[in-house]
Amino acid sequence: MKAKITIDLNDAIGRVDQRLFGSFIEHLGRAVYGGIYEPGHETADDMGFRQDVMELVKQLHVPIVRYPGGNFVSGYNWEDGIGDRTKRPRKLELAWNSIETNEIGIDEFQEWAKRAGSEVMMTVNLGTRGADDARNLVEYCNLRTDTYYADLRKQNGFEEPFNIKVWCLGNEMDGDWQIGYKKPLEYARLACETAKLMKLTDPTIELVACGSSGPLMPTFGEWERTVLRECYDHVDYISLHSYYGNRDQNTLEFLASSAEMDKFIKETVRICDEIKAEKGSEKDIMLSFDEWNVWFHSNEQDKKIEHWQIAPPLLEDVYNVEDALVVGGLLITLLRNCDRVKIACLAQLVNVIAPIMTETGGKVWAQTIFYPFLHCSEHGRGIALNTKCDCDTYQTSSKTDVPYIESIAVYDDNNDTITLFAVNRSLDGTYNLELSGFDGYCLQSHTVLTGNDLNQCNTAANPNAVVPCDAGTDMMLSPHSWNMFIFSKSQNN
Ligand code: AHR
Numbered sequence: 001m002k003a004k005i006t007i008d009l010n011d012a013i014g015r016v017d018q019r020l021f022g023s024f025i026e027h028l029g030r031a032v033y034g035g036i037y038e039p040g041h042e043t044a045d046d047m048g049f050r051q052d053v054m055e056l057v058k059q060l061h062v063p064i065v066r067y068p069g070g071n072f073v074s075g076y077n078w079e080d081g082i083g084d085r086t087k088r089p090r091k092l093e094l095a096w097n098s099i100e101t102n103e104i105g106i107d108e109f110q111e112w113a114k115r116a117g118s119e120v121m122m123t124v125n126l127g128t129r130g131a132d133d134a135r136n137l138v139e140y141c142n143l144r145t146d147t148y149y150a151d152l153r154k155q156n157g158f159e160e161p162f163n164i165k166v167w168c169l170g171n172e173m174d175g176d177w178q179i180g181y182k183k184p185l186e187y188a189r190l191a192c193e194t195a196k197l198m199k200l201t202d203p204t205i206e207l208v209a210c211g212s213s214g215p216l217m218p219t220f221g222e223w224e225r226t227v228l229r230e231c232y233d234h235v236d237y238i239s240l241h242s243y244y245g246n247r248d249q250n251t252l253e254f255l256a257s258s259a260e261m262d263k264f265i266k267e268t269v270r271i272c273d274e275i276k277a278e279k280g281s282e283k284d285i286m287l288s289f290d291e292w293n294v295w296f297h298s299n300e301q302d303k304k305i306e307h308w309q310i311a312p313p314l315l316e317d318v319y320n321v322e323d324a325l326v327v328g329g330l331l332i333t334l335l336r337n338c339d340r341v342k343i344a345c346l347a348q349l350v351n352v353i354a355p356i357m358t359e360t361g362g363k364v365w366a367q368t369i370f371y372p373f374l375h376c377s378e379h380g381r382g383i384a385l386n387t388k389c390d391c392d393t394y395q396t397s398s399k400t401d402v403p404y405i406e407s408i409a410v411y412d413d414n415n416d417t418i419t420l421f422a423v424n425r426s427l428d429g430t431y432n433l434e435l436s437g438f439d440g441y442c443l444q445s446h447t448v449l450t451g452n453d454l455n456q457c458n459t460a461a462n463p464n465a466v467v468p469c470d471a472g473t474d475m476m477l478s479p480h481s482w483n484m485f486i487f488s489k490s491q492n493n
Contacts, residue, residue, distance in 0.1 A: 001429050003391035003477070005420065007409045007437035013384040014339035016410060018063045019166075021377035022121065023349040024291065025109070026070035028096050029314030032104050034360035035350035036112055041361065049112050052364040056356045057116045057349065060370070061377045064166065066121040066290055066345045067109055071095035073171050074127025074179035078137050081105015083156045095179055096314060097307040106141065110162045119165060121208075121290070121345070124198075126170030126190055127180025135197040138167070142202045166206045166343065168290065169194055172213035172241060174223050184223045188230035195234035208237040208288045208343070215242060215264040221271060228275040228285065237288040237343060240268055243353075244326060245296025251322060251454065253396040255425040255480075258329035258406060261292070265337045272340075288343040292330060294323045294369070295353045311360075315352040318459070319367040321451035321466055321480065328372035328423045328449075328482040332408045335376070335384045335421070346373055357460075365463035368456075371449050372421075375468070375484045379419040382412035387420075391431065405431060405477065417444075420485040424477035427454075431477040441487035446471040450481035 025031050036057075039048030068076060072095050080089050080102045088102035106122070113120045122141065124134040139149035141162040153161070169191045173182045182190065187210065195207050209231050212220040224238060242264055246254035265287060272285040297317040305312045317323075327346075334344050350356045355370035391405045407422040418441055424431055448471045456466050468482075477483055 003431045004434045006388045011386040017342040019343040022064035022345040024066040024345040024347040027072045030351040033311035073123045121166040123168040131194040138201040168208045175213045184226035188227045192230040206236040209235040211238040224271045240289045241291035243295035256402040258333040286342040290345040291347040320457040322454040324368035327369040331376045368466045385409045418487045422483045433475040442490040447484045
């Protein structure tokens with residue numbers, strides 16, 4: 001079968017903000033304790049951070065990591081996680097029914113992020129707390145002034161500010177599961193006043209207002225409009241969250257998940273622009289898709305986890321080939337919308353719905369979804385190009401005209417290369433690619449990720465069951481595969 005892909009180097013969607021390849025570490029399950037941090041582990045560094053985990057994180061080149069939640073943040077007191085570690089309180093953690101030891105807080109996490117080559121994207125608690133605590137945290141993290149919270153940071157051993165640039169105004173405040181859940185106007189007012197105090201404290205920061213925690217939330221639309229009407233001049237981004245899963249064991253439907261993400265983004269952009277027009281503003285609100293991933297495998301096992309444990313094994317989805325193809329399609333969708341989506345966070349990074357898994361006291365390995373993320377983060381930086389693909393389509397119970405091939409090309413203007421990412425959703429069809437718009441560029445490499453069985457996954461015992469392989473210089477998309485083609489200027493040009 002044939003698929004025809006057309007690009008035009010002059011038809012750019014926009015420059016990809018590197019923060020599109022962000023991720024997320026929450027105080028949840030074994031993300032922190034037993035994940036990034038395990039002082040007794042044989043690879044632990046001087047601060048107790050696992051170096052085997054750090055190596056994989058570094059491979060992913062994650063430019064920004066959201067922290068410390070997620071649902072966790074809505075009941076969190078940031079002051080519990082600073083200063084003398086022997087005096088930090090052990091607390092009940094009500095979002096995930098766990099025990100939080102506070103061994104790690106912002107003092108340590110900002111150091112971990114620095115060592116990983118990432119910046120922190122900090123979330124403030126607008127569930128049980130408010131504007132005053134948020135502005136104090138900004139002062140603690142970012143100011144040099146001789147004032148209480150900046151001085152406290154210095155007394156805790158950090159003369160230099162942490163310089164945290166991007167801040168989230170709470171987490172999923174539209175969800176009734178959230179500690180301190182709010183009605184649209186309640187949140188909008190609180191977010192607006194908190195934003196004002198935070199920016200008065202440090203005018204250089206950027207703020208993300210909570211949008212809907214999913215496109216199916218009954219308040220989606222009304223929530224965004226209310227929040228933006230109150231906050232427009234004081235915030236820079238609105239957040240989107242969405243998780244996907246093959247709950248009905250319908251692979252073709254699941255593989256088309258990216259159509260839902262695309263629709264969610266486009267509807268949110270429309271709302272932002274509607275409020276911009278209403279206000280006669282010059283400013284565009286950008287999108288921060290700060291939680292996205294596949295999440296469903298662990299739902300049943302999580303119901304059996306006993307309450308009040310330290311770092312229980314929660315949300316430990318084991319990802320297979322099918323999930324990697326969905327993640328690939330979602331990454332293509334984020335790239336296709338990079339003119340408005342400036343930040344995106346794969347939720348999450350280690351152990352909790354994550355590309356990186358560990359055994360506490362043991363091994364680390366990369367899950368299947370690690371690879372499409374790695375490829376896009378390494379080769380998806382530059383200018384995203386409008387990419388047209390003519391190919392067969394299919395329909396599912398909820399979608400029509402789903403193309404079998406989903407693709408995007410990114411031009412890297414530093415190296416003068418074009419990278420084409422493509423998912424073949426067909427379960428049995430091989431597609432031969434015909435390209436146009438690539439004149440003067442030669443195929444250098446073709447990397448493919450697939451498996452004989454869509455359920456294949458990587459485990460501690462078999463960490464390399466699903467890994468990408470070099471497909472030489474063929475232009476074929478094998479059935480159910482993730483592909484990356486790199487083209488560079490041919491010698492005789
Ligand atoms: O990422 C896991 C959880 O999903 C986060 O804590 C929450 O924000 C979302 O519902």
